[in-house]
Amino acid sequence: xxxxxxxxxxxxxxxxxxxxxxxxxxxxxxxxxxxxxxxxxxxxxxxxxxxxxxxxxxxxxxxxxxxxxxxxxxxxxxxxxxxxxxxxxxxxxxxxxxxxxxxxxxxxxxxxxxxxxxxxxxxxxxxxxxxxxxxxxxxxxxxxxxxxxxxxxxxxxxxxxxxxxxxxxxxxxxxxxxxxxxxxxxxxxxxxxxxxxxxxxxxxxxxxxxxxxxxxxxxxxxxxxxxxxxxxxxx
Numbered sequence: 735x736x737x738x739x740x741x742x743x744x745x746x747x748x749x750x751x752x753x754x755x756x757x758x759x760x761x762x763x764x765x766x767x768x769x770x771x772x773x774x775x776x777x778x779x780x781x782x783x784x785x786x787x788x789x790x791x792x793x794x795x796x797x798x799x800x801x802x803x804x805x806x807x808x809x810x811x812x813x814x815x816x817x818x819x820x821x822x823x824x825x826x827x828x829x830x831x832x833x834x835x836x837x838x839x840x841x842x843x844x845x846x847x848x849x850x851x852x853x854x855x856x857x858x859x860x861x862x863x864x865x866x867x868x869x870x871x872x873x874x875x876x877x878x879x880x881x882x883x884x885x886x887x888x889x890x891x892x893x894x895x896x897x898x899x900x901x902x903x904x905x906x907x908x909x910x911x912x913x914x915x916x917x918x919x920x921x922x923x924x925x926x927x928x929x930x931x932x933x934x935x936x937x938x939x940x941x942x943x944x945x946x947x948x949x950x951x952x953x954x955x956x957x958x959x960x961x962x963x964x965x966x967x968x969x
Contacts, residue, residue: 735907737749738819740815741795742793742814743813744770745770746768747769747770747861747863749767749768749905751765751908752766752767753868753873754806754904755876755877756769756806756807756902757902757903758859758901758903759808759901760783760806761901764805765908766806769861770796770800771808771810771859772787772810773814774809808903810859812859816830816831818933818939820932820933820936822932823921824921825864825865825926825929826862827862827933829930830937833894834955835897835899835955835956836951836954836958837958837960838950838959840959840960843960844961845961858888858896858934859901859902859903860881860884860901860902860930861902861904862926862930863904863906863907864876864907864910864913864916864922865907866906866910867906867908867913868916868922875923876906876922876923877902879916879923881900883926883930883931883934884900884930884934887931888934891935892947892950893949893950894950897957898958
């Protein structure tokens with residue numbers, strides 16, 4: 735269950751007949767035998783993402799039919815060799831982490847305009863799978879749990895909660911022991927938080943080694959700071 739494989743710029747997390755929920759490209763809820771993370775070239779632009787992904791998966795020796803059958807896919811500018819995983823209890827997490835495009839969220843913003851810029855492929859991507867059979871709400875909540883753990887890990891390591899193109903995929907074994915909830919006080923939620931923390935930390939170390947990663951927009955090649963202010967109102 736949840737067997738990771740890395741080959742020729744593609745990471746595959748295999749788990750037969752598994753329920754997946756993805757926030758990435760071609761996201762949503764689906765049943766598939768695997769999830770993929772595909773490395774894209776620097777300055778990548780593509781008019782037909784589906785064809786590109788199918789070619790990359792097939793060239794890496796994986797079954798492109800899994801992709802056509804609905805396997806969730808994440809795209810990243812981080813080399814697949816820098817992917818790292820972590821396991822605890824009923825959970826496994828796999829992450830790639832590049833922070834060339836940090837997304838800052840200042841708590842006292844000066845005010846400004848909403849961005850309309852193009853996304854760039856830096857990206858912190860996280861895939862979390864559990865051997866438990868989560869109810870629908872618990873599966874959706876696991877996205878929030880994983881994103882929260884990712885943000886806490888990045889804030890500690892590089893001072894930002896994420897990048898401009900992060901994505902999360904979560905997975906549940908429909909044949910596993912049922913679980914109604916996945917919050918931080920549950921076995922699944924706590925294991926997910928720890929596994930995401932460890933996998934993201936290890937992925938950052940793998941990507942940057944002895945080099946210092948960017949620690950904010952001013953230190954990075956790309957990035958945004960959400961300086962716009964929203965108007966508050968009473969209910």
